[in-house]
Amino acid sequence: MLDFRPVLLVNGILLVTLAAAMVLPAAVDLAVGNPDWRVFAAAAALTLFVGAMLALSNWARADALTVRQAFVMTTTTWCLLPAFAALPLAFSDLNLSYTDAFFEAMSGITTTGSTVIVGLDYAPPGILLWRSLLQWLGGVGIIVMAVSVLPMLQVGGMQLFRMEFAERVEKALPRAAQIGAWIAIIYLLLTLLCAALYWWAGMSGFDAINHAMTTVATGGFSTYDSSVGLFGSAKIEWIATVFMILGSLPFLLYLQALRGSPGALFRDSQVRWFFGFLLTATAIMIVYLVIEKNWTIADAVRFTSFNVTSVMTGTGYATQDFGSWGAFAMPLFFLLMFIGGCAGSTTCGIKIFRFQVLYATAKVQMRRLLRPHGVFIAYYNRKPIPESVEESVMSFFFLFMMIFALLACALGLMGLDFVTATSGAATAISNVGPGLGEVIGPAGTFASLPDQAKWLLSLGMLLGRLEIFTVLILLAPSFWRG
Incomplete structure (x- = not known):
C-alpha cells in the first residue's frame, strides 16, 4: 500500500511556506490602512494550522520518495496550494465567489495569467501583491523550496525536480538542495534586476516589484486592467520583452554559466531553436503589419516584439488588443500559444x-x-x-x-x-x-x-x-x- 506520510509531510511544509507568504500582503494592507489585512491574517493562520498539523503528524524519516509518491505529491501540491491561496481572494473586499477565487489562484500558481478580476486599478495593494507573489512562487520558487527542503528532511526530492522541469538534465551539482538553492538565487537576482530597471523606466516602486515578479515568472498578472499597455512606455516594453525571454531559457544553463561555462546558453540547441521560433514569428508579423496595415516600421517592431514574446512565452501581458490586428494575426497568435519556451524555465506550453x-x-x-x-x-x-x-x-x-x-x-x-x-x-x-x-x-x-x-x-x-x-x-x- 502507498505510504502517504511523506506526501502529506511535503504538502504540510509547502502550506506553511504559503502561510508565511501571506504575511507580506497583510503587512502592506495594514500599512495603508486597508481592512483586508485581517482577511490575510486569518487565512494565514488557518493555512499555517493545517500545514503544521500535516507536517507534524507525518514527521517520519524516509530515505527517498518513490516514483509513485512523487507523482501523488506533485499533483496534490498543485491542487492544495491554490485551494488555500484562494481564501484571501474569496473573503476580501473584491467579493469574489470561491469559484472565481480558486480560478484566480490556480491561474496565479500555474503562471497562466488569466483573470476574473475587473477593476484592478482600484484593487487593494495587498490583493495585487498577493497575485504577483502567487505567480512568482509558482514560476520556480515554490518548487525550488520543496527541492531544497526535502533533502534536509531525509526525503528525496529529485523526482519532483524532474517532473517540474519535464526533462532529464545533467546534474550540475551533486544534491537537489544545492541545485534548488542556486536556482532560487538566480531567480531572485533576475527579479531584483528587472524591478530596478522597471523603476528606472518610470514605474512606481510597488508597480516595479509586482511586474518584475510576474515578468520573470512569465505569468503576466498586472496591477492594472490595461496591463503593461497602461504605461505607454517603449522602455518598459523592451525591458519586459528581455526578461520574458530570460525567464523562458533553462535556469540550469544559467547555473552552468555561473560555474565557468558562459557559452552553455549559446551551445544549447534548444535555446537556438527558441530564438529561431521567436524571431521568425516576430519578423512575419512585422512584415504583415507594415505591408497590409500600413504601420510604421518603428511601431510594428515595438508592438510585435512585445506581444509575440508575451504570447509565445506564455506570459500574457498585452499592450494592444492583437485580436484586432487583422485576419492573419488571429491564427498566428493562436499557434504561438502552444509553443512555450525551453524546458527548465518558468514557461509552459509544449516546449x-x-x-x-x-x-x-x-x-x-x-x-x-x-x-x-x-x-x-x-x-x-x-x-x-x-x-x-x-x-x-x-x-x-x-x-x-x-x-x-x-x-x-x-x-x-x-x-x-x-x-x-x-x-x-x-x-x-x-x-x-x-x-x-x-x-x-x-x-x-x-x-x-x-x-x-x-x-x-x-x-x-x-x-x-x-x-x-x-x-x-x-x-x-x-x-x-x-
Missing part, C-alpha cells in the same frame, strides 16, 4: 525540446522511407535520442492535442462561441493567460464565463502545468495497485 525531438524523429522516418535498409539515428544536442524518449514525446503530443480538443468541445457545450472555446482551451492547457476574441481576449477577462467553465479551465491549467502525464497517471487503476 521547444519536444518540437526538436519530433522534427528529428520525422526527419529520420523520411530517410528510412527513401532508403529502407539504411541505419539512421535521431539526435538531440548532438546525442542520440533514446527510443523511449521519442515514444514519450509522441505520446505527449497526442494527449496534449486530445485534451485541448476535449476542453474546447466541453466549453462549446457550455454555450461559449467558437473563438472563446478554442482559444480558452488553448490558453488554459498552454498556461498563456488571455485568449482571443472579445470575451477573453487581451481586452477582456474570464469573469463572464459560467462557473463550470472556470472549473474546467482550472483543470486545464493544472494539466498543462504538470505536463499532463503527472495528473493522468493517477487515474490508472494499475498505479494504485503498485
